[in-house]
Amino acid sequence: MDEPLGLRESAIEWLKERTSDGLEPLTRDEILDFRFRGDSFTLQSTQQGIRKPRGFDAALSFQTVYRMPGQKRPYEDDIGADGLIRYAWRGDDPNQPENRGLRRAMELRLPLIWFVGVAMNPSRFQVIAPVYIVREEVQHRRFAMAPVEETDMLPDMMTGSVMEESLRRYLRRETKVRLHQPVFRSTVLTAYENHCAVCNLAHPQLLDAAHIVPDRDELGIASVVNGMAMCKIHHAAFDSFFLGIRPDHVVQIRKDLLEEVDGPMLRHGLQELHGKRLMALPKRYTERPRLDLLENAFEKFKSATLGDVA
Template identity: 30%
Template structure:
């Protein structure tokens, strides 16, 4: 396997979207395996070892799930279905497990399922530059820059190494995925350099600080670089919006997830945003499109389900 063949496989992961929702299960399993390999020199992991940390990653950075039972075994799907060109999955007796077995916890635990990235993949990942470029490819293709930092911290990858790697692989570069030049400045001007949620408008001299252009439907998920798919947000509320702590109703009122908790007055100030209207953009700009609001509400916002804490 060559480096470009590896990157092509990573860029083309098959994803089973249910009801149109994004499915970052395989990328998150791979990133966790990359972290294990970086720490130990081996990506071998039993399902028993992987279930809790990988399921938690999917719960934290994937769409919400209603069932408590399902939330605890979300690692089963990628553990079974990760492409066999990348992944070798066997039972306790060393017999290969096919991708047609039920993606269920009892079956995987009962068979003592153990997976490992194939030897040619591990050989390539032993090069820190390839590891960094592979991780960056997955992060850029499936998440936002803010979430990328948090995911790296969770799986034990060094974000500084990823930054140095840059975009090493050019073979599958999709020009449509590049952000439109001038998009961020257009959004900030539309909102008069104010956070659309809290009104923060700080500046250092002539330069606004900690005000960012936030996609509502993520750029990595085909969200357009248009003001109707964006908000100007302060750095704090941008992070909370990408994490699903904050959301928006179709009437453009602010939502705060019931799963969010805070004890300090500063933390509780986030709860105080609930029900408040978003600041509107300047008159010649249209507000956020309801289509993008609905996408964020379904795929990012952290809904509370009875007993799901």
């Protein structure tokens, strides 16, 4: 059959709604819930990386499998200085059917769906959509893609010409907002089983993935070992140096804050946590905070408080 008119757009809108606009991951079974005009329609490949339904002229979706911490995730080193995402061909043959499917999506300027694996048992995927193929880099056997809305597509993106620095900055920002941040959040919250490391709050809508070392720093890697699940209060307190975490996973509260007299939020939410161990940590040791990152962050906490630590 030919590609049904409107299916691609309906699938992307449905996925946005189901994922709170790309914020929450979905399991394979949840992705299978998609219906088009009342009938079930499979959006994701279960075997190959690229999904080109029978009869379709162009690919519909592609996926990146989950990798455990320490294993290279295929996309991590393939974000160029231009902000574009690189996705490798399937095999070496440019005329392999799935490669032709992605190439045709580029030629027709069709939006694609990207499923990025963030967990196993069950498999969970962050949904990045829409994604547009900007060009094919034949010498590297890969495609270059932009995670932007159709209204943001610019002619310069599609021509392969040298991009203006303002466009590069825009694409880098969009890649961070629409790819790195949601994937990082889902990976960290999954590792902590949706519990705040500091207070054990278990409502994911109220949780963030806090960077131990900011991603703008040299040590600030985009990995679960540089993250902790924290409720919004404790995330803000951590970033503002009201709260520090020692390398041995013990919470420290700034000394002057311990002496302050205020309401129950300060008393129960911060002061009573001083000297207590973190309440939640990943079960897998490979997903726990890296020691050197905790040491770095705690030194910054002490410097920011001028050593004013109880």
